[in-house]
Amino acid sequence: xTSGLFKRRTLIGMGNGVKRSxxxxxVGLTLLAAPAEAEYGDVxxxxxxxxNGVRPVVFPHWFHRVRFRCKVCHSELGFKMRAGANHxxxxxxxxxxxxxxxxNGQIAWGANxxxxxxxxxxxxxxxxxxxxxxxxxxxx
Amino acid sequence: MVSxxxxxxxxxxxxVSMAAWAQTxxxxxxxxxxxxxxxxxxxxxxxxxxAAALSRLPADGAGNQVNWVHALERGVIxxxxxxxxxxxxxxxxxxxxLNLRGGTPIVRFPHRAHTMWLxxxxxxxxxxxxxxxxxxxxxxxxxxxxxxxVCHGAVAFPLTECARCxxxxxNQPLPVGAIRGS
Numbered sequence: 001x002t003s004g005l006f007k008r009r010t011l012i013g014m015g016n017g018v019k020r021s022x023x024x025x026x027v028g029l030t031l032l033a034a035p036a037e038a039e040y041g042d043v044x045x046x047x048x049x050x051x052n053g054v055r056p057v058v059f060p061h062w063f064h065r066v067r068f069r070c071k072v073c074h075s076e077l078g079f080k081m082r083a084g085a086n087h088x089x090x091x092x093x094x095x096x097x098x099x100x101x102x103x104n105g106q107i108a109w110g111a112n113x114x115x116x117x118x119x120x121x122x123x124x125x126x127x128x129x130x131x132x133x134x135x136x137x138x139x140x
Numbered sequence: 141m142v143s144x145x146x147x148x149x150x151x152x153x154x155x156v157s158m159a160a161w162a163q164t165x166x167x168x169x170x171x172x173x174x175x176x177x178x179x180x181x182x183x184x185x186x187x188x189x190x191a192a193a194l195s196r197l198p199a200d201g202a203g204n205q206v207n208w209v210h211a212l213e214r215g216v217i218x219x220x221x222x223x224x225x226x227x228x229x230x231x232x233x234x235x236x237x238l239n240l241r242g243g244t245p246i247v248r249f250p251h252r253a254h255t256m257w258l259x260x261x262x263x264x265x266x267x268x269x270x271x272x273x274x275x276x277x278x279x280x281x282x283x284x285x286x287x288x289x290v291c292h293g294a295v296a297f298p299l300t301e302c303a304r305c306x307x308x309x310x311n312q313p314l315p316v317g318a319i320r321g322s
Contacts, residue, residue: 036175037174039204058176061295067217071229115182129175
């Protein structure tokens with residue numbers, strides 16, 4: 001009923017040219033309103049977070065690679081190069097493993113600063129985000 | 141009159157698109173609007189914004205809009221190579237020529253640019269055997285996130301940047317002593 005009224009008052013009441021232009025403009029505006037996009041290479045970790053009542057973790061690759069080469073985390077720290085393949089617990093981190101190698105209050109903030117890492121929107125799936133041009137390979 | 145009115149939205153759309161196009165040059169979304177951070181997290185303001193870090197780095201058209209290899213080679217950034225003092229940091233400077241029988245231009249794979257960032261064990265031996273010619277490479281596998289696609293398309297420049305890997309014309313002789321892969 002409401003949608004019928006809407007149609008009568010707007011689109012149907014107009015001439016064909018106007019109608020076409022309005023539709024074109026609407027389609028254009030939809031395309032222009034680009035969806036919010038994470039930064040290329042951002043990783044969401046939510047295997048354990050929400051189950052344990054905290055926000056998912058957002059790991060920004062861009063932030064870390066300004067400061068560390070890939071080899072530090074993916075060789076010395078033992079992070080597998082596949083989003084979702086790493087089982088990281090808070091116990092590991094406080095024991096100095098994985099993130100805890102740096103996030104110990106010395107090189108970077110410690111594990112007591114929950115909100116700085118657990119900063120993701122609730123309900124996000126684990127995985128890699130932020131395809132600037134591509135969304136990354138299908139299996140990610 | 142009617143035709144002017146009917147064209148008006150199109151004109152407005154055109155102007156808005158042009159303005160939007162001008163604005164898209166090297167812009168990074170604030171964390172609160174990137175769709176993955178919780179904007180209600182009070183700690184969000186303590187985190188570095190992408191624009192603050194990335195706008196100072198060499199430009200690129202893809203990925204983070206940063207040419208990370210240039211950033212490293214030109215010394216704009218000097219990321220740590222290791223945390224443990226005993227870690228051996230290896231950089232090797234050997235190019236491998238690939239896709240020698242394909243239709244697209246030949247691929248020159250630079251070990252140097254890769255080992256500046258990565259450890260040998262990140263690719264060898266589980267992704268690639270350390271023997272020129274022993275690896276059967278496929279774009280399909282890469283598009284599925286295997287082989288080069290483990291990084292390219294996820295954290296390194298995406299697979300839409302064809303000519304950055306397919307960078308060597310087929311009609312010219314390869315350098316003397318060039319190592320030929322598959």
